[in-house]
Structure formats: C-alpha cells, structure tokens
Amino acid sequence: MNKVLKYVFLAIIAVLIATVPLYSGAFITRFLIGVILYAIMAEGWNVIAGYTGYPSFGNVVFFGLGAYVTALCMINFHTPFILSLIFSSIAGALFAIIIGIPILRLKGHYFAIVTLGIGETMMAITFNVPFTGTGAGLSLPLASNPNLFYYVSLIVLVIFIVFLKFILSGRLGYGMIAVREDEDAAKMMGIDTVAVKIKAFAISGFFTAIAGGIYAYWSTFIDPPTVYDPVMSIKMIIMTVFGGAGTLLGPVAGAFIIIFLSDFLSTHFTILHTFFFGGLIVMTAIFLPKGLMDVLSQKGIGWKYFIENIRKHRV
Amino acid sequence: MNIIKGEKVTKSFSGLVALKNVDFELNKGEILGLIGPNGSGKTTLINVITGFYKPTSGKISYKNHDISGLSPHKISRLGIARTFQIVKPFMELTVLENVATAALFGRNIHIPKSQTRENAKSAIEAVGLYDKSSYKPGSLSIAELKKLEIAKAIALSPELLFLDESMAGLNLKETQTTMDLILKVREQRDLSIFFVEHVMKVVMGISDRIMVLHHGEKIADGKPNDIVNDENVIKAYLGKRYKRQKNA
Numbered sequence: 001m002n003k004v005l006k007y008v009f010l011a012i013i014a015v016l017i018a019t020v021p022l023y024s025g026a027f028i029t030r031f032l033i034g035v036i037l038y039a040i041m042a043e044g045w046n047v048i049a050g051y052t053g054y055p056s057f058g059n060v061v062f063f064g065l066g067a068y069v070t071a072l073c074m075i076n077f078h079t080p081f082i083l084s085l086i087f088s089s090i091a092g093a094l095f096a097i098i099i100g101i102p103i104l105r106l107k108g109h110y111f112a113i114v115t116l117g118i119g120e121t122m123m124a125i126t127f128n129v130p131f132t133g134t135g136a137g138l139s140l141p142l143a144s145n146p147n148l149f150y151y152v153s154l155i156v157l158v159i160f161i162v163f164l165k166f167i168l169s170g171r172l173g174y175g176m177i178a179v180r181e182d183e184d185a186a187k188m189m190g191i192d193t194v195a196v197k198i199k200a201f202a203i204s205g206f207f208t209a210i211a212g213g214i215y216a217y218w219s220t221f222i223d224p225p226t227v228y229d230p231v232m233s234i235k236m237i238i239m240t241v242f243g244g245a246g247t248l249l250g251p252v253a254g255a256f257i258i259i260f261l262s263d264f265l266s267t268h269f270t271i272l273h274t275f276f277f278g279g280l281i282v283m284t285a286i287f288l289p290k291g292l293m294d295v296l297s298q299k300g301i302g303w304k305y306f307i308e309n310i311r312k313h314r315v
Numbered sequence: 316m317n318i319i320k321g322e323k324v325t326k327s328f329s330g331l332v333a334l335k336n337v338d339f340e341l342n343k344g345e346i347l348g349l350i351g352p353n354g355s356g357k358t359t360l361i362n363v364i365t366g367f368y369k370p371t372s373g374k375i376s377y378k379n380h381d382i383s384g385l386s387p388h389k390i391s392r393l394g395i396a397r398t399f400q401i402v403k404p405f406m407e408l409t410v411l412e413n414v415a416t417a418a419l420f421g422r423n424i425h426i427p428k429s430q431t432r433e434n435a436k437s438a439i440e441a442v443g444l445y446d447k448s449s450y451k452p453g454s455l456s457i458a459e460l461k462k463l464e465i466a467k468a469i470a471l472s473p474e475l476l477f478l479d480e481s482m483a484g485l486n487l488k489e490t491q492t493t494m495d496l497i498l499k500v501r502e503q504r505d506l507s508i509f510f511v512e513h514v515m516k517v518v519m520g521i522s523d524r525i526m527v528l529h530h531g532e533k534i535a536d537g538k539p540n541d542i543v544n545d546e547n548v549i550k551a552y553l554g555k556r557y558k559r560q561k562n563a
Contacts, residue, residue, distance in 0.1 A: 170428065174416045181405035188365065188399075189471060190391030190420040246407075 018154065021147035029150050033218065035259050036153040037211045041232070042239040042251035043160055044208035049237070050245035051173070052200040053180030054104065057112045057233055058119035062092040062205040064227040066212025068126065071138045071222055081143075082152070085213040092209025093202040100201040104194070107183075116230065123228035137223030140216060149218045156214070157252070160207050165248060167203070176200050180246075238277065242284050244291030253292055286310060318343045318475055318507045319364070319395075324373035324383075326356075326363050326531075333359045335531045336373070341475070346501060346508045348522035348539075350515075352552050356531040357511045358400060361477050364509075365397050366390040377475070394422045396473035398464040400480045400511075404452035410463055411448040414439050414470045421471025438470035441500055443492075458489040462496070469500055476500075478510035482517055490514060494521055515553070519543070527552060 021029045041063060049055040066088035073084040103114045126132045143149070167173045175196040178186035187193050216222050235258070243254025258280070265273035287306045288295065298305055317340045326334040334356045341347050349357050362368045364375055366387035375383040382390055405413050418435035419428060439445055442462040452460060461481050468476055478497070482490045494517055501508055512518050518525060518539070525542040527535040529551040535542055542548055 171419050171424075174419050177408070178405060178416050181407060182403045184367070185399065185403035185405070185467075187367075187387040188391055188397055189417050189467070190388045190422075190424055192386075192388045 021150050026146065029147065031259070031263065033149050033153055035256050036150075036157050037215055038235065038239060038259060039252040039255035040153065040157050040160060040211040041208050041236045042243070042255050043157070043164065044204040044211070045233075045236040046240045046245060046247075046251045047164065047176075048200050048204040050240055050247070050251075051168070051180060052176040052197060054197065054201070055108075055112050055237070056115040056201075056204070057237070058115035058117070058230070059204065059208055059236055060228055060230060060233040061115075061119040061122050062096065062208035063212035063215070063232060064119075064122060064126070064224070065095055066092050066209025067216035067222050067227040068132055068138070068212075069209070070213030071140050071216045072132070074140055074217065075138060081148075081217055084217075085152075085156075085210050088209045088213035089206045092205035092207075092212075095209075096201040096205030097198055100198045104197040104201060116233075119228055119230055119233060123224045126224040126228065133223070135223065137221055137226075138216075140220045140222075142220055143217060146218075149214060153211070153214050156207070156210050161248065161252070164203075168248070172196065172199060177246075234277075238281060238284070241291060242280065242288070244293030247291065247293040250291050250293040257292075316343055317341060319375070319377050319509075321364070321375045322373055324360070324363060324375060325371045326359055326368055327371050333531050334363065334370075334528075337528070337531070337533050339526060339533070339536075341507055341509055343507055344501070344505065345523045346497070346510070346521055348518040348525045349509065349511045349528065350513070350518055350525060350552060351528035355528040355552075357528055358479055359531075360528065361397060361479055361509075361511065364390075365395060365477060391421050391471065392424050394472070394474040395477070396421060396468040396471045396475070397477035398461075398468050398479055398481055400483065402457075402460045402464045404455075404460060404463055404467075406452055409449050409451055410439065410444055410455070410466075411435065413452065413463060414466050417467040417470040418472075421473060423472050434472065435470050438466045441469065441503065442466040442496060458485050458493070461485065461493065465493075465496065465500070469504060469506075472504075473506065475507045475509065478508065478512075480511055480513065482512060482514055490517060497521060515543075 020032055041059065044062070045056065045059050048059070069088040069091045070084040073079040073087050074081065079087070099118060103111060106114055127135050132138070175186065175191045178189065178191055179193050179196050183193055212227060215227070239254035239258050240251045241254070242258060243252065244250025262273065262276060265276050287309055289309055295301060295305070319341045321337060321339045323336045323338060324334055325332070325336055337360060349360070351357050359368065363370050366385050366389070369384045373383065374381060377393060377395065382393065405416065408416065415432060415435040418431040418438065423431055423434065439448060442465050444459060444462055444466060447455065447459065452463060455463065465478070465481060482493050485493060497508065497510070498521055500506060522539050524537065525539050526533060527542060527548050534547045534551060535545045543553065
C-alpha cells in the first residue's frame with residue numbers, strides 16, 4: 001500500500017511539474033526555465049567531472065557554441081527551432097570529441113586550466129569572426145509562445161536523466177566511474193579509458209549545447225560575453241558539487257536550490273547577496289564535500305556527520 | 316606449451332636501460348616466481364608485458380600472438396590480468412562494486428551484464444572477502460586490500476595472472492593464507508601465474524620455477540632448489556646469510 005501511495009504521490013508531482021505554465025504566472029515559469037537550463041548544464045558537468053573525474057572549468061564553451069549554432073541556423077537558414085537544437089547538440093558533441101582527443105590526456109589541474117582557456121578562446125574567436133556577428137551579437141526571431149521553452153527544456157532534462165541512468169547501468173557508466181577512481185587500474189581491467197573519456201565528454205557537450213540553443217531562442221539576443229561567460233562554468237560546478245557530484249539527481253537539486261536562494265537574496269538583500277556564492281562555496285567545501293544527496297542518504301543525521309566531514313577532508 | 320614468451324625484451328628510458336635482452340617463458344598452469352634486488356627491473360618487466368610501457372625492442376607473444384606494444388586494455392581483454400604493487404582499489408565503491416566493475420571487463424567484455432554478477436561474487440568468495448562485500452576499501456586492512464586486488468584481477472576471467480608483490484607488508488599468518496589462496500585459485504581457475512616477490516619463503520613455497528633479474532638482465536632461471544644454490548644469485552640478491560640459514 002505504501003508503495004502505491006508513493007507512486008501516486010510521484011505521479012501527482014510529475015503532473016504538477018509538467019503543467020506549471022498552465023496554472024502559474026509568467027514569472028514562475030520564467031524562473032523555472034532558468035532552473036531547468038542550469039540543471040541540464042550542471043548535469044552535463046556532472047557527467048564529465050562527477051562521474052568521470054575530469055573537472056572541466058570551461059563547459060560553458062558548449063553552451064556558447066550551442067547558442068550560436070541555433071542562432072545562426074534560425075537567422076540564416078530559417079530552420080525550425082527543434083531542428084536547430086539538434087544541429088546544436090551535434091555541434092556540441094563533435095566539438096567535445098575534437099578538443100577532447102588532445103586535452104583529455106591531461107589530468108587534474110592541467111585539464112582544468114586548459115578547459116578554462118578553451119572557453120576564453122572561443123569567446124575571442126566569436127568576437128572576431130564576421131558571420132557570428134562579432135561583438136554586436138545576434139538577434140533571433142521572437143517566439144510566438146513563451147511556454148514552449150518550458151516544455152522543451154523540461155523534456156530535454158528528462159531525456160538527459162533517463163539517458164544517463166541507462167548509461168550508468170551499463171559498461172560505459174562503470175567505465176566512467178573506474179576512470180574517475182583510478183585510471184591505471186581501469187586500463188588494466190580492459191577499459192578503453194581514452195574512448196570512455198571522449199564519450200563522456202561528448203555526452204556532456206551534447207546536452208550542454210542544447211541548453212545553449214534553448215537559451216538563445218528564449219532570450220532572443222546573444223553576444224559572446226553572455227553565452228561564453230566563465231561565471232556560468234563556475235555556477236555549473238557549484239550547483240553540482242552542492243547537490244552532489246556523481247549522483248543522478250544532485251545537480252538538479254543543486255540548480256533549483258541555488259537559483260532560488262540567489263534570486264531571493266538578490267531581491268531582498270541587495271548587498272548581502274554578493275557574498276552568497278563565495279560563502280556557499282566555502283561552506284559546501286567544509287561541511288558538505290559530498291553534497292546534498294549524501295546528506296539525504298544518511299540515516300539519522302546529526303552534527304556528527306558535519307564534524308566527521310571536516311575531519312575526513314581536511315588537508 | 317608456453318602461454319607467454321618474451322624474446323630479447325629490452326626497455327630503456329632515455330638512455331637508462333631497465334631491461335636488457337630478457338628472454339622469458341611461462342608454461343600453461345605454471346607458477347613462475349620473479350626475484351631480484353630493488354631496481355632490477357621486475358615491475359618494469361610486468362609493465363612491459365601488460366602494455367603499460369612499450370618495449371624498446373624485442374618480442375612478446377601470448378598464445379603465439381604477438382602482443383608487444385599493444386595498449387593495456389587490449390592486452391587485458393586477451394586474458395592477461397595483473398595486480399599492482401601499490402594497491403589501486405576504487406575508494407568510493409564497495410568491495411562488491413569494485414569486483415563487479417572488474418567482472419564487466421577484461422575477458423568478459425562481450426558477456427551480457429546480467430551474467431557477470433555471479434563471477435564477481437565467486438571471485439570475492441575465492442579470496443575470502445565475502446563478509447566484507449559491502450565495506451568500502453577505506454575500512455579494510457592492508458592484507459584485505461591485497462586480497463581485493465587479487466579478487467579484481469581474477470574477476471576479469473584471465474588465463475594469465477601477474478601478481479606484483481601481493482604479500483609485501485603482510486605478517487606471517489597473512490602471508491600463509493595468501494599463499495594458499497594463490498595455489499587455490501590456480502587450481503580452481505586453471506591459471507598460469509607470474510609473480511614478483513621478495514619473501515623467499517613464499518617464492519620457495521609456491522614457485523614451480525624461479526627467474527632472477529639483476530640490473531635488468533636475467534642472471535638465472537630454473538628450479539627453486541637450483542636457484543638458491545646458484546653462485547650468481549647468491550652474490551646479487553640472496554646474500555651469504557641466506558645460504559647459511561638454509562644449511563643450518
């Protein structure tokens with residue numbers, strides 16, 4: 001009986017989430033579109049960093065690339081929105097493969113620094129290439145129905161989570177975790193570590209680029225500093241780590257909570273909220289290095305859990 | 316019939332010759348002990364055979380196929396497994412998950428996933444870690460970690476197993492159980508074993524044959540009793556004291 005109740009409860013929640021635009025105002029829908037787009041990006045970061053152990057600091061590059069591909073397709077070739085998103089996702093995955101082949105040989109800090117550089121490089125290139133509109137940016141046609149973005153992004157997020165769950169239960173998922181835990185041991189087990197890393201990076205690029213494409217049409221205007229903003233890379237990381245890196249739903253929870261708190265604080269405490277991200281990073285690193293999902297999975301949580309975290313993860 | 320054979324295997328690191336024209340051979344079902352002083356190239360030899368290093372020259376053949384220079388994952392899929400001298404467990408996963416991951420790869424790479432679980436469980440049982448299945452490696456002792464390393468290697472369903480100092484750091488009793496374990500898995504799984512070890516009691520106890528490396532060169536290869544009486548080996552590695560103890 002309990003199980004039935006649980007499923008009924010989950011079904012009601014699912015219906016409520018799926019029909020948000022029908023009963024809520026434009027403000028809440030808009031807020032949730034932002035949350036979902038960030039959830040997709042955070043989940044994208046989770047694939048390469050949380051599961052595969054390669055902390056990319058430049059995942060925004062896929063977002064920017066996706067935004068530009070969708071924008072250019074829709075402006076120059078008048079392709080339908082969904083088709084443009086497909087082009088964006090393919091571009092994101094291909095770009096991940098092309099840059100992944102050389103840079104996924106680097107480990108740890110070196111990988112992080114190079115990914116940071118790639119984001120900046122793409123921004124500089126976009127600034128200087130005429131057909132991408134240079135610094136003036138690109139304006140997209142207006143969408144007839146703003147609720148479209150809610151449904152499209154929600155569907156993409158759901159597909160991503162289901163797809164990732166499927167991947168994680170197979171050899172690729174186990175291979176990713178083995179690479180994260182110990183790459184030499186993984187190799188010796190017969191795991192083609194190079195292929196695993198490139199596939200993980202391509203999945204990450206694929207979905208992050210879709211988020212970029214949705215963003216481009218939603219905001220109707222893009223320019224290099226907004227879509228290649230390195231702060232977005234940092235936000236993806238904070239959301240994932242806060243929610244729980246290497247957990248399926250951690251990034252989604254992280255995206256929701258952090259955007260909610262950040263919006264709330266910036267409207268009510270205009271000065272104080274500037275401390276928010278810095279403070280949150282520090283607190284998360286000290287008390288919740290394994291994220292929110294780890295807290296939720298504990299039975300009977302007390303102050304001991306947090307003290308233990310400090311003890312275990314001190315330098 | 317030999318399962319693996321090396322001919323004139325040489326490995327140099329920008330001028331430093333770590334292995335020089337080493338010939339070796341391991342017969343099916345045999346346990347070969349590899350000994351030698353620190354820095355004599357034992358681990359390098361394992362790294363060259365398992366694909367971590369490419370040999371500078373020479374040829375390694377596994378079941379009469381040339382495998383010299385293949386990448387580690389391809390060699391592993393052919394049925395060669397190894398343990399690491401410094402254990403490399405997956406710290407965030409439980410013992411069962413560690414071994415279950417291994418059971419998905421190696422020579423099992425094409426077996427449906429549902430059929431690999433049993434293999435993982437039997438590997439854990441074989442090394443005697445069954446009651447610790449749900450523990451994470453952080454809470455295991457060094458002896459248990461070495462056993463976990465062996466369990467992960469045999470879960471790959473290999474035909475040839477390399478053990479790199481699986482008994483270093485263990486006490487006498489733990490050493491004895493690990494020795495019994497090695498003999499048992501060879502029997503049960505029809506394995507050929509190539510192991511590196513410093514503890515002479517172990518080497519003498521389980522080897523069918525012993526090979527000695529010194530400064531990257533093979534200085535002896537033969538039956539355990541001949542090896543311990545070999546003048547070159549005594550001079551390079553065992554020392555006079557070993558001979559006196561043995562005679563006493």
